[in-house]
Amino acid sequence: MRRSAAPSQVLGNVAKKPRFIPPGKSNTVCLKIETKEMDQEMNLKEMDEKGGSASLLSEVYSQNQNANFTQSVESSGKVKTTKECFSASKSSNVEMKTLDMLKADALCLPTSGTAKEEAVQKEPDCLVKYFSVVWCKASKKKHKKWEGDAVLITKGKSVILKDMEGKDIGRGTGYKSKELDSLDEGQTLMVGGKEIEVMGIISADDFSSGRCFQAGIGTHDTVSTVLSQTNMKPFCKPFKSVCQPNSKENALKDSQSYKPRHDPNASNSLVMPRPNASHQWTFNKAGLPMVDVVVDPYIANNLRPHQKEGIIFLYECVMGMRVSGRFGAILADEMGLGKTLQCIALVWTLLRQGVYGCKPVLKQALIVTPGSLVKNWKKEFQKWLGSERIKVFTVDQDHKVEEFINSPLYSVMIISYEMLLRSLNQIQAIEFNLLICDEGHRLKNSSIKTTTALASLSCERRIILTGTPIQNDLQEFYALIEFVNPGILGSSSTYRKIYEEPIVRSREPSATKDEKELGEKRAAELTRLTGLFILRRTQEIINEFLPPKKESIIFCRPTALQLELYRKLLSSPVIRSCLQGRLENSPHLICIGALKKLCNHPCLLFKAIKEKTCNPMSDEHDESSLYEGLIDVFPQDYTSDTFSETDSGKLQVLVKLLAAIRELNSSERVVLVSNYTQTLNILQETCKRYGYSYTRLDGHTPVSQRQQIVDTFNSKFSPAFIFLLSSKAGGVGLNLVGASHLILYDIDWNPATDIQAMARVWRDGQKHTVYIYRLLTTGSIEEKIYQRQISKQDLSGAVVDLSKTSEHIHFSIEELRNLFTLHEDSSCVTHDLLECDCMGKKDHQNPSSEKHSIPRGCQLGQNHGKPNSKKPLSMSQLMQWKHFSGQHQALPDSFMERIKENVSFIFQNVTSPTSPT
Ligand SMILES: Nc1ncnc2c1ncn2[C@@H]1O[C@H](COP(=O)(O)OP(=O)(O)OP(=O)(O)O)[C@@H](O)[C@H]1O
Ligand SMILES: [Mg+2]
Incomplete structure (x- = not known):
């Protein structure tokens, strides 16, 4: 044998x-x-x-x-x-919107040119055929030992042999085309020193989608095979601890107790789908009766339609009903759609109920979340379930993991990622049946400690929650998939060869038609596979439940001091050498940083110069030479402590804007956002000067105090008028619905940071019309960054990722030249770029008269085009916004009218489910 x-x-x-x-x-x-x-x-x-x-x-x-x-x-x-x-x-018709990026021209990953090879060296007009084969080294031995499976591609007179990871393992030419054309099952062939035997024919579709390389993904038999190849701690059987019938249960079997916990026929009831026969076969060996799982009406009555669908989706995933033998899910709904509530409903349902003989599916669930959100999770549990139904345990300094282990009261543990690392040994010893990772995009790097720690937990039901798109980078995407459903995409090298490289290659400008086709097919297959357990819905879905949102982009004139400093900076030798392409040690990032500081307030630049002169030892040579001679531009008595608001164009506008809000909507509150702590200090000082009460959350705020600060601010009785927020520190997950005005004082390279910040106030629970103001310094680098944010969107339709910062951006010399140009004569460079025929000089018409007017150029009125979402705008969408010069006689908006003195241009848009206000 x-x-x-x-x-x-x-x-x-x-x-x-x-x-x-x-x-x-x-x-x-x-x-x-x-x-x-x-x-x-x-x-x-x-x-x-x-x-x-x-x-x-x-x-x-x-x-x-x-x-x-x-x-x-x-x-x-x-x-x-x-x-x-x-x-x-x-089994559910929940709409799947996943992997849009796979269609978008959005990737910038290294490539190896493999896809080029995938499209077999073309001999024009020859048929390409694909075969599954087994191979071994050529030998004369009678008893051959096949060494592996492979895929053989034939074309004309040549062949390529690929192993099951997609790597080439043999090539050959000079065959007789006739022989290759008639190759069939059972026939043998020599390819580059290897003997192969044809096992079957592979369809072109199975090859181009990559399916032929998958180890039978989704087939029940292969699950254990694939799992055994991963280094994960072996999972315990998902139904083991809670579903195994014991004698007591058998005694109960005949009793009347197999009734749904809640009425499945009640109006508005949310009933989970029943598992199919296959599931019953695998997970109900004891043959317990099936009982409807019905979400507690206490919670179900409050659910939005998309949340009901989301709960069914999560239920099906963690029960292994969507992909056989897989229990993971990614809920990637956009910010504010209530991912927390959907999980709470799921956890509560599974802790109390189970489809097989009423046995609850879960005993204990673990929720891991950023430190700033631990208390928020606890609050949400109380908000939706009251305090009697469930006791959740939050781990902190005073409440250690032992308490959870020793107390029978708790079934849910909420812990921060940091705390989890510290108590990993204890956590590993607890048998959790469900693991939820909030803001789980942080697990996109499989080699970081957090990911390996979480992957070491033996819990098989895993849910990642993230509002951030997860498909920008195919390696990161793989890590997330691998975490929730280990092994489903094969080994990382197989994934790279079969999906990543062909997809990335197909996006390159030099990709051939065949490479493009191959990449698209592989992308489609990847979407299909992962789409079974990834759900993403966009903001539009709840717009109808939200109050209107009025967004304004306000272009603020720089002051004389800012202009002078700006010119001086631009003429520095450092910038000139950047423009000649000398970018070692990234001097351009230092220049960009200096210009951004200047736009926020000259005193920030002053401070940086002073620090540099006090600390000349630092080896930042470029920074010192960038600042050379700048100090002379400042007035002699200038100090950074006693800054004046009249030195910054944006600060002047901000002061007027805050005064207008205070006066016109005295009961409403404001979130004031900056990316920089130093800028927040200036804004805080300004609040003090004007007697505005404020509260503040930034990177230095102890995690234990954050929820308290947020709660106090959101309370009706909050004394604070302003919430100073560092977008990087507190952007994700926070609810700041106590405010209805949000001002973005500076701009980030990454639109996702700004969008995250904006989503803090315009979210479920907000009762007032929301006003968002974005301040930009006219003609400066801030406008350029804004243009980059939106024009990149236009070009690629790319999704964005919070982790991308300026260090990740590669600038061409042309782009740097544009960044390092000051436009002193324009009232809005962004508008100039739109090539809009109004040139900002045409009068704005108010909305009521607008309806009757013939739309011209820039006056297309409100809510034209696509309904607005929390996605970044594109240039073409911006064109649809109402816009007008700050010099206009009577601005339509009372806020704008009051602040217009220092404003050169305004774009404005209203998003409203009903009628614009
Ligand atoms: N059905 C609902 N009715 C009323 N309020 C809701 C509903 N669902 C969620 N909310 C509220 O909406 C707010 C946002 O929900 P949540 O924090 O869960 O959003 P999220 O999807 O996690 O967003 P992010 O990605 O920003 O963390 C919360 O205050 C929550 O209580
Ligand atoms: Mg959240």
């Missing part, structure tokens, strides 16, 4: 079994199917004949395999089972 090391033989993989035959045998040999599988098939047949529940079992079997099998009886009398195609079941 011949031995084989080919995985298709060794691992007992159903999908591959028919492929493997020893060399030299005829086609019919491949009909010998290994006994275990055959036994099952035969059993089915027997059951059928006996008139038992064969159709049910047959369904169980075929669904269990998640594939379509056809059976045929060969002349030999043996049953031939052929796997036709994999089609994972999708």
Whole structure:
């Protein structure tokens, strides 16, 4: 008997079994199917004949395999089972919007040119064929040992042999085209010193989608195979601890107790879908009765429609109903859609209920979240479930993990990522049945401690929550998928070869037509596979529940001092050398930093210069020379402590804006956002000067105090008029609905940072019309950054990622030249770029008269184009916004009218579910 090391033989993989035959045998040999599988098939047949529940079992079997099998009886009398195609079941019609990026031209990853090779060296007009094969080194031995499975690509007279990771392992040319054309199952061929035998034909579609390389993903048999290849701690059986029937339960079996906990027929009831026969077969071995799982009406009555769908999606994922043998999910709904509430509903349901004999699915759940949100999670549990139903345990300095272990009261633990690392040993010892990772995009790097720590937990049901798009970078994407459903995309090298490299290659400008096609198909397959357990809905879905939002982009004139300093900086030798391409040690980033400081307030630049002169030891040579001579531009008596608001164009506008809000809407509050602590200090000082009460949250605020600060501010009785927020420190996850005005004092390279900040006030729970103001210094680098934010969107439709900072941006010399240009004569460079024919000189018409006017150029009125979301704007969308010069006689908006003195231009837009205000 011949031995084989080919995985298709060794691992007992159903999908591959028919492929493997020893060399030299005829086609019919491949009909010998290994006994275990055959036994099952035969059993089915027997059951059928006996008139038992064969159709049910047959369904169980075929669904269990998640594939379509056809059976045929060969002349030999043996049953031939052929796997036709994999089609994972999708039991809910929740709309999946995933992996948009895979279509977008958004990636900038290193490539290897593999895809070029994927599109086999073309011999024009020859048919390309694909075969599954087994191979071994050529030898004259009688008893050959196949070494592995492979894919053979033939084209004209040449062939390429690829291993199951997509790597080339052999090539050959000079074959007879006729022979290759007629190649068929059972035939052998020599390819580059390897003997191969054809096991079957692969369709062009299965090759281009990459399916032929997957180890039968989704087929039940392969799950253990794939899992065993990962270094994860082995999972415990998801239903083990809570579902195994004991004798007491058996006694209960006959009783009347198998009733749904809540009425499934009540109006507005939210009933979870029942598992299919395959699921029952696998997870209800004891044959317990099925009972409807119904979400507690206490919580269900408050759910939005998209949240109900989201709960069903999560339920199906963690129950293993979407992908056989997989229990992970990614809920990537945009900010503010209530991911917390959806998880709370799921946890509460599963802690109390279970479809098989009412046995609760969960005993204990673990929620890991950024430190600033630990208390918020606890609050949300109380908000939606009251304090009697459930006791959640938050780990902090005073409440250690032991308390949770020793107390029978708690079933949910909430812990910060940092604390988890510190108490990992104890956490590992607790058997959690569900793991939820909030703001889980931080797990996108599989080598960081947090990811490895969490991956070491034996809990198989894993949910990642993130409002940030996760598909920008295919390696990061892989890490997230690998975390929730380990092994589902194969090993990391297989993934790279089969998906990442062809997809990335296809996005490169030099990609050939074939490479583009291949990349698109692989992307589509990746989307299909992962789409089964990723759900993303966008902001539009709750716009109808939110109050109107009025956004203004306000271009503020720089002051004389700012202009003079700006010119001086631009003429510095450092900037000139940057523009000549000398970018070692990134001097351009120092220049950009200095210009941004200047835009916020000259005193920030002054401070930096002073610090540099006091600390000349520092090796930042470029920074010192950038500042040379600048100090002379400041008035002699200038100090950074006694800054004047009249020195900064934006600060002047801000002061007027705050006064207007105070006067016109005295009960309303303001969130004032900056990316810089030093700028927040200036803003704080300004609040003091004007007697505005304020509160502040930045990177230095102890995590334990953050929720308290937020709660106090949101309370009706809050004394604070202004919430000073550092967007980097507190951007994600916070609810600041106590304010209805939000001012972005400076701009970040990454639109996601700004969008995150804006989403703090315009979210569920907000009762007032929301006003967002973005302040930009006219003609300066701030305008350029803004343009970059929006024009990049236009070009690529790319999604954005919070972790991208200026250090990650590569600037061309042309772009740097543009960045380092000051436009003193323009009232709005961004408007100039739009090539709008109004040139900012045309009068604005107020909304009521606008309706009757013929729309001209820039006066297209409100709410034209696509409804606004929390996505970054594009240039073309901006064109649809109402806009007008600050010099206009009577601005339509009372706030704008009051601040216009220092304003050169304004863009404005209203998003409203009903009518614009
Ligand atoms: N159905 C609902 N009715 C009323 N308020 C809701 C509802 N769902 C969620 N909310 C509230 O909306 C706010 C936002 O919800 P949540 O913090 O869960 O959003 P999120 O999706 O986690 O957003 P982010 O990505 O910003 O963290 C919370 O204050 C929450 O209580
Ligand atoms: Mg959240």
